């Protein structure tokens with residue numbers, strides 16, 4: 001575990017459940033990503049963790065931001081980001097949000113449908129727009145399915161229409177799914193984007209930007225490829241398809257930037273069995289699906305645990321949260337094992353929980369308070 005976080009937990013023993021996040025690690029991750037992809041511009045996906053200390057540190061490092069709502073845009077502006085360093089990346093936006101962003105000076109907007117494009121033409125005239133296309137999410141542990149993006153033929157037609165509507169047809173984006181463990185997913189998507197660039201050039205439209213989205217994985221229980229492997233694969237594919245005429249490259253890391261900077265500390269509320277002979281113990285924590293661990297849905301993201309008894313004999317467990325909803329069961333099928341000595345009152349740590357935890361917490365379901373947050 002990160003020694004700075006370990007010292008904080010030891011010395012302060014903050015009330016649980018809480019997230020402790022080391023902002024220096026966020027900076028280190030930003031620098032690692034820039035080293036892996038020096039030609040890319042980083043637009044941090046604010047939704048992964050919108051805490052002010054993170055946004056402020058990234059602003060000071062020159063990062064740009066991918067925001068999904070007017071409220072996220074406001075958070076970036078409050079952290080000192082310039083409006084032209086903010087991309088309004090949600091393809092589903094309220095008119096009032098488009099208007100507010102446009103008035104605040106945001107110039108870059110995503111879309112994936114004609115009605116959204118018409119909204120942008122009307123409420124953000126002249127904006128730089130990029131169309132999100134559907135791509136395969138195979139290899140992603142948290143896939144984004146078909147909710148966002150459109151088919152290639154539609155994207156081409158809409159980019160032509162964008163120009164006719166007085167917008168600036170700026171580029172194409174995709175998202176290969178979150179916690180994407182295959183570098184090939186990016187290579188396949190880049191090939192698809194390159195064909196759109198070529199076809200639109202023939203139609204007289206010169207696109208200038210490729211937005212590779214997020215997805216860069218972090219280590220939870222299992223090893224994942226290093227960020228350099230993604231950088232090499234991506235830059236190799238860009239060079240193969242675009243040659244010397246490289247467009248601007250945008251990346252939107254969320255998870256990669258903040259996950260391993262954070263540790264959730266929780267208290268074990270109860271360890272019990274359903275029958276005297278049942279080998280499986282149920283371990284109930286004071287944080288669960290509704291306390292912020294939403295990505296345990298379908299046991300998709302499998303966090304690594306630390307306990308005070310690590311190294312002692314272990315046995316199988318089902319891990320659950322404290323609320324009265326049975327959906328608040330975190331892991332039943334993922335073969336978790338925890339020490340036999342674990343008991344109520346122990347403090348445990350969930351590693352690499354800096355992403356997609358704090359803002360996913362419900363408002364006092366069963367009365368439980370949302371997760372406390374400490375940025376150090």
Ligand SMILES: *Cc1c(COP(=O)(O)O)cnc(C)c1O
Nearest residue numbers: 045178179214215252253254255
């Ligand atoms: C969620 C999201 C991201 C960040 O994805 P990660 O997998 O956390 O890197 C980037 N871009 C868009 C458009 C998103 O919706």
